[in-house]
Amino acid sequence: MFEKLMLGRGIRYYRRSYVNILCVFAAAMAMFSFMNVFAASLLNYTEAVELPYITRDWTCGFRIVNAVPGQEELFRGIPGVRAEFENGSICFYLTDPENAAGPWEAVEKIWYEKFRNPYLAEFGVDDESFPALYSYVGRDGRDTIYDYDAHRNEIQTNVLLFQSALSVLALPAMIAICGEYIAERTPDIRTLCGIGIGEGQLGRLFFFEAGLLYLVSAAVGIPLGAGIAALFFSGARGIGPGRSLAEYPVFRMDAGSLGLTLLFGWLAVVLTYAVMMKKVLSIDAAYTCMETVPNRRAERHRDLYRKKRTSGQFDRFFAEVLRKRGTSLLLARDVLESVSLAVGVFSLNAVNYLLDEDARMTGWNRDSVMISLANNSLFVMLGVFAVFFSLAAVWIFTKRHAESMAEAVGILSALGAEEGEIYACFRRLTVRSQAVSLAAGFALGYAVTLGVFEAAGYRIPVSLPYLLAHVPLAGVYCLAAWIGAKTAYGKICKNIEAGEDGEPIPAGEEE
Amino acid sequence: MPILELKHIRKEFVSGPRTVTALGDVSLRIEEGEMTAVTGPSGAGKSTLLQIMAGLLKPTSGEVKIDGQDLGAMSRKRSAAFRRKNVGYVFQRFNLLPMLTARENIAVPALLDGVKPSEESLLALAESLGIEDRLDHFPSELSGGEQQRVAIARALVNDPRILFADEPTGNLDSGTTGDVMEVFSRLNRAGRTILIVTHDPAVAGACRRVLRIRDGKIGGEEVSS
Numbered sequence A: 001m002f003e004k005l006m007l008g009r010g011i012r013y014y015r016r017s018y019v020n021i022l023c024v025f026a027a028a029m030a031m032f033s034f035m036n037v038f039a040a041s042l043l044n045y046t047e048a049v050e051l052p053y054i055t056r057d058w059t060c061g062f063r064i065v066n067a068v069p070g071q072e073e074l075f076r077g078i079p080g081v082r083a084e085f086e087n088g089s090i091c092f093y094l095t096d097p098e099n100a101a102g103p104w105e106a107v108e109k110i111w112y113e114k115f116r117n118p119y120l121a122e123f124g125v126d127d128e129s130f131p132a133l134y135s136y137v138g139r140d141g142r143d144t145i146y147d148y149d150a151h152r153n154e155i156q157t158n159v160l161l162f163q164s165a166l167s168v169l170a171l172p173a174m175i176a177i178c179g180e181y182i183a184e185r186t187p188d189i190r191t192l193c194g195i196g197i198g199e200g201q202l203g204r205l206f207f208f209e210a211g212l213l214y215l216v217s218a219a220v221g222i223p224l225g226a227g228i229a230a231l232f233f234s235g236a237r238g239i240g241p242g243r244s245l246a247e248y249p250v251f252r253m254d255a256g257s258l259g260l261t262l263l264f265g266w267l268a269v270v271l272t273y274a275v276m277m278k279k280v281l282s283i284d285a286a287y288t289c290m291e292t293v294p295n296r297r298a299e300r301h302r303d304l305y306r307k308k309r310t311s312g313q314f315d316r317f318f319a320e321v322l323r324k325r326g327t328s329l330l331l332a333r334d335v336l337e338s339v340s341l342a343v344g345v346f347s348l349n350a351v352n353y354l355l356d357e358d359a360r361m362t363g364w365n366r367d368s369v370m371i372s373l374a375n376n377s378l379f380v381m382l383g384v385f386a387v388f389f390s391l392a393a394v395w396i397f398t399k400r401h402a403e404s405m406a407e408a409v410g411i412l413s414a415l416g417a418e419e420g421e422i423y424a425c426f427r428r429l430t431v432r433s434q435a436v437s438l439a440a441g442f443a444l445g446y447a448v449t450l451g452v453f454e455a456a457g458y459r460i461p462v463s464l465p466y467l468l469a470h471v472p473l474a475g476v477y478c479l480a481a482w483i484g485a486k487t488a489y490g491k492i493c494k495n496i497e498a499g500e501d502g503e504p505i506p507a508g509e510e511e
Numbered sequence B: 001m002p003i004l005e006l007k008h009i010r011k012e013f014v015s016g017p018r019t020v021t022a023l024g025d026v027s028l029r030i031e032e033g034e035m036t037a038v039t040g041p042s043g044a045g046k047s048t049l050l051q052i053m054a055g056l057l058k059p060t061s062g063e064v065k066i067d068g069q070d071l072g073a074m075s076r077k078r079s080a081a082f083r084r085k086n087v088g089y090v091f092q093r094f095n096l097l098p099m100l101t102a103r104e105n106i107a108v109p110a111l112l113d114g115v116k117p118s119e120e121s122l123l124a125l126a127e128s129l130g131i132e133d134r135l136d137h138f139p140s141e142l143s144g145g146e147q148q149r150v151a152i153a154r155a156l157v158n159d160p161r162i163l164f165a166d167e168p169t170g171n172l173d174s175g176t177t178g179d180v181m182e183v184f185s186r187l188n189r190a191g192r193t194i195l196i197v198t199h200d201p202a203v204a205g206a207c208r209r210v211l212r213i214r215d216g217k218i219g220g221e222e223v224s225s
C-alpha cells in the first residue's frame, strides 16, 4: 500500500532522474544483450563458414567441400559416378566424363534431400533463392572433427570475460547515477526516517524501484543490443570465391543468450542497489546542520583571501583551495578516467594483436585493416560501450564535483572574485587532474598490455597509424573534461549565490 | 513515572578536526500531560535536544527514556516502530513529501504501520486543523501555514502520546501562529504531552513550563500556574 503509493507518485515527481537512470541502465542491458547475442551469432557464423557446399571441380567431376567422412556412403550406388572421401571433401569421379548430366542430377537430388533441406528446415528458411551450398547434416560429426565444442567454449569464455571487464566500467556509471538520485531524495528519506520508517520498509521501497528499473531497462536495452548485433550480421559477407552469407541466417538470439543477458543485468542492478542501500541506510532522521557554527577564524581567512587576491596569485591559490574540497569526487573521477583509458589502451593492443598478421597496424594496408576490423567488430562495439560508460560516469562525477563546490564558490564570490577568475581556478584544477589521470591511464594500460601480450610474442608496434590511434583515445576524455568544465563548472560560476556577509568560512583551507 | 526522562545527555558533533559540543550534560523530566516550551538563542542546541528526546538522533552519551523505555537500547528497527506509535514530530521546515497530496502525507505514518486511516478520522483531524478543503493539494500548492498544519496532522495521525514541534510557528505570521497555538492548547487540554521549541515569547507564554537553553546547557526554568 505504502510502497505502491510512494512508487507511483515518486516516478512522476522524479521523472527526470528516472529517465537519466534508465538511459544508463538500458545502455548496460544493451551491452550485455549485444555481447551475448553477438556470441551466439558468431558461433553460427563460424559454422557457416565451414558448412559443406557443392561445387564443380576440374580434378574430379564435382565435389562437396567440408563434408564429414562417411557421408560419401550416401552417394554409393549411383551409376556413372564414384564417390570418395579425400581431404575433407567428397569427390565425385565420373566414369564417363562425356555423360555428366545424369550422375549430376542424381548427386544433386541426394544433396538436396540429405544436406540442404534439413538445414532449411532447421533454420526455418524457405527462400528458394537460398544457395544450394550449405547443409546441416552431420553437424554433430563436424563438431567433433573440427573441435567445435572447444571453439564454442572459447568464444563464450571470451564474451563472458569481456562482459565482466565492461561491467567494471558500467557499474560506476550505474552507481554514480543512482548516487545522484539518492542525493536528490535525501530530504524525503530523512523525513520518512523521522516519521519512523523501518529499515526493512525502506529497503523494500528501493528494491521495488530497482526491480522496476530492471524490467524497463531490460525491455528497452535487450532489443536494442540485439538489434545492434543483428546489424553486424546482416550484411553479406564473403567467405570464399562466389559464396556469400547473405542468406545464411547467422543472427541468432536463443534462450541461452537471453538468459545470460538477464542474469548479468540483474547482477549489475542488485550490486548497484546494494551500494545505494548502504547510502540510504546511512541517512538518519536528524536534521542537524553546521550553519550556525560560530567561526572565530573567519576574519583571518578573509584577510588571507584578500591578500592572495591582490598579490595576483589568485587562481593558483584558489585552485588549491577548491581542490581540497570535493577531493573524493575528483579522485573518483580521475581513477575512473585512468582505468577506462587503461582499458582503452589494452583493447587497442588486443585488437592489434588479434588482427591478422598483415592487418596489424604495423603496416598500413587499408583493405586488410578494414576486413579485419569487420571481423573483429566485437572489439569495435566493446570500445563504443566502454567509451559510453566511462563518459557517463566521468560526466556525473564532474557534475557532482562542481555542485560540491557551490558553497566555496559562493564564498569566493562574496570576497569579490569574479566569474572569470573562479572559472580560471576550475580550469586550472581540471587541466591538472586531467594531465595526471591521462598519464596514469596510459602507464597502467601499457603495464597490463606488456604483462599480457609480451609473453605471447607481441611487440608494441611503433608506427604512425598506431601512434595516431592514441589521439582519439585520449581526446575523448579531454573533450569530456572540457565539456564538463564548460557546462558544470561554468554553470556553478554563473549561478554564484554570493554568501552573506558574516557567513563563516568553513575550515580546511588554511595554509 | 515521568513520560520522558533525560539523564546526563551529551551530544558532540565531529566535523573534520573540530568537535562541537551541542549539548553538555542535560538532565530533565517531563510529566505526562505537560506542555513545555524550550527557548534559547540560535545555535544553543534546542533542535538537537528535541531530536534526541524524540529518538531521531542518538546522544553521544546519556540516557533517554520514553514511558520508562530506554531508546538507546532499542534496535533501529524497534525504535522506528516505537516512535511511530508513541511520538509525533513536527519538523522546523515542515518536511512534507513533495510528491504526495496533503491527504496522503497525513496518512503516511499510518500506512507505515500497514493501516489505512479511515476517511472519517482523516477528515475529523483535518477539520480540527482547518485544512479539510486542502486535502487534495500538493505541498507546493499550500501556503506555509497550511503546510505546517498538514505537518501537525501527520504527526497526530497515529495518536501519539507525545508531540514534539521544532519552531512550529517560525515561518508563520502572527494570525496563523495564533491558530496553530490554539490547536496545540486544545490538544494539551485533551491530555497530550507537548514539547515546543520556539523563539517566540508569545508561544512560550502559552506554555505552562518554559526551559531556557544556552550553550548546550539548561540555563533556567520557569513554571507558571
Ligand SMILES: Nc1ncnc2c1ncn2[C@@H]1O[C@H](COP(=O)(O)OP(=O)(O)O)[C@@H](O)[C@H]1O
Pocket: A287, A288, A289, A290, A291, A292, A293, A294, B013, B014, B015, B020, B021, B022, B040, B041, B042, B043, B044, B045, B046, B047, B048, B049
Ligand atoms: N551535523 C552537525 N555537525 C556539526 N555541528 C552541528 C551539527 N548539527 C548541529 N551542530 C551544532 O550544534 C549546535 C546546536 O545546534 P542546534 O541544535 O541546531 O541549535 P538551535 O536549534 O538551538 O538553533 C550548533 O552550534 C550547531 O552548529
Ligand SMILES: [Mg+2]
Pocket: B046, B047, B048, B092
Ligand atoms: Mg533549530
